[in-house]
Amino acid sequence: MSVGMAAPRAPYACDSERSRGRLFPEAPSRTRSAFRRDCDRVIHSTAFRRLKHKTQVFVFHEGDHYRTRLTHTLEVAQIARAVARQLGLDEDLTETLALAHDLGHPPFGHAGERALDACLEAHGGFDHNAQALHVVTALEHRYPDFDGLNLTWESLEGIVKHNGPLTTPNGTPLDRYAQHGLPLGITAFNARFDLELGSYASLEAQAAAIADDIAYDAHDIDDGLRAGLFSIDDLTAIPLVAGVVADIDARYPGLDQDRRGAELVRELISYLIGSVVSEAQRRLDEVRPRSAEEVRHCGRQLIAFSAEAAEAERAVKAFLWTGMYRHPRVMRVMVEAECLVADLFSRYMRQPDDLPPDWQAGATAKAESEAEQARRIGNFIAGMTDRFAITEHVRLFDSTPELR
Template sequence: MAAPRALYACDPGRSRGRLFAEPESATRSAFRRDCDRVIHSTAFRRLKHKTQVFVFHEGDHYRTRLTHTLEVAQIARAIARQLGLDEDLTETLALAHDLGHPPFGHAGERALDACLEAHGGFDHNAQTLRVVTSLEHRYPDFDGLNLTWEALEGIVKHNGPLTDAQGEAIGRYAGHGLPFGITDHDRVYSLELSSFASLEAQVAALADDIAYDAHDIDDGLRAGLFTVNDLREMPLTADMIDDIAARYPDLDEVRRGAELVRELISYLIGAVVTEAEKRLGAAGLDSVEAVRRHGAVLIAFPREAEKAEQGIKAFLKLRMYRHERVMRVMGEAESVLFDLFARYQRVPADMPPEWLQAEPESDTDRARRIGNFIAGMTDRFAITEHIRLFDSTPELR
């Protein structure tokens, strides 16, 4: 059962609006329109052929960026519903959060960041903002999707403020400053980078963590990188495995794994809701603006669940993300993007005509344009391009 709309929820009827003014819809709220625009975008469709952990041709049943994104959206809506938040905005942010990811998962991000090191680097959150504000070309009156201010804020700040009150970069950006895609946009349409984002954005961020943990376990089991019993290394999953064994003593390995994943998702969602209700009750907030001014995260795991979740991430890092098989394939994938970037720099005409620039441009502008082109590729298109342009292409298997 859905909770009544909370005072601290974002209200589409009070949205700060869009950069380009549009007539309101007679049938959909502002946030529902945002969500629909994300679903119908070209970038969203491309997620079905972008790597989560395993490259697309390694098997039809592994997660892709698209299936991961849909799972994040389901978890996010479940949490938002129990907390009385706006489900449409929450879903928008969950569906949009990976639009800026390049091919080949985090390996592709590392490769593009290295290629663009002298030109501001590459950041997938900044790239997502660029996709929804300029790179999508679907509407006659503007580039991008013209999402509401609340949607753009959530895309950029779902992990917390990016600057302090004086405008200095903090957190992950403290050492080298904010990505150019975010600073460029903020000068045109300020997203108040020093404040916290809405609760809907905070929910989407935690839902991403939950989906990663649970479904990467599922994929790791399917790939044979570890077994259900290996997950006894962690107290939380050990207890769940024992409980499953007591209830279903003769369950086969595949169903044991699936039941464990379901139990884990339910536990983490419940833990987030309980902790959020505790923090929100103590804070006594009466508006979304009070959420932004609060100065602390309100949607979070309680301490015990956070410790367990960090243990799962550590397990997956060692047994999955750094597994020799995964590391070898991702190393080859990085080499594909390094090759493509260097080739397009040498021979820009190898890119499609719509990506060519007739007027003279700086080295930085050219590099960023190439980066935008590569970031939008699917895994298989990147491989196809490499086969077209080079004599030898890694098989990525």
């Protein structure tokens, strides 16, 4: 099969006709599959629109051409669909999970997440995956019969487990959850609608997760070059990039730096997608799952980089960590952003009347505990865009950092 051609629907793909359904039963759509309906609900959600003004790496007013959470999300969806198409997966479910994967991120990227996690430390912390689940199951108020978007079980499973099982089969938390346990938002919802946290997610979820890595690597290089944080020549310290750049220079001698960088990004994306598809096919040939259910219980990730590509991808991430994410210019803005989020949280906790009226519900109720108040305020801040958070800080404080 030629690269780019759609594979026939695979037996291990999720099938919307066999979905485990929704928490609140609904009549099927006359015109759309269950997974297409999920995807459309995500696209039309308020939380999805807010991604337009949420930071990826650069705060929104630093430039119109840098990625935001929304443009990053769209790029993840494109890459995820490319992987799904070549492996014969359900593209609608894959797209749903790609589009939903960042719905739980607060303003100011990972800086905002660190700040909220610290503010909520005594009340379970903050986890963007748990927040994404909370957004689509509770915080969206668009339907008369239920809160949230009432997505299918397969979509909810993929949102929570796209990076792998959260627990062992016997329920012991894994990886980043091993020390402090699972977020309350995940355990509370799981008690109502069991997402089988000890198993792997579908291949569609795995495709969305690895597409996120590919998009981060390639497009953060693009933004870093545009911002002047590093040059293409700096990137040639990475063996994979050095080879790609040498090939570009041989094919296009004298190419201007903007086009040279754009060609580098395209070649990296093509290489990483090709590696993922080849490695996934190799693993699928070994395991030979006959259904999506067998995928969930095969005991290993099936969509992954090859060993060679994984090493190259780690080198790209290591370069970006020091050359971009820890660059003094980026760090200065992010430290100020963390302080801004912490200021807002402290102010709302002290003076809940400063919250908008529809977020004050329960603020004065004697039954509301400090933890409940903190979680409610955390939900409000997590939903903010960068510019709304800045506007609120200007309204409530005498001095606000410019974040430039």
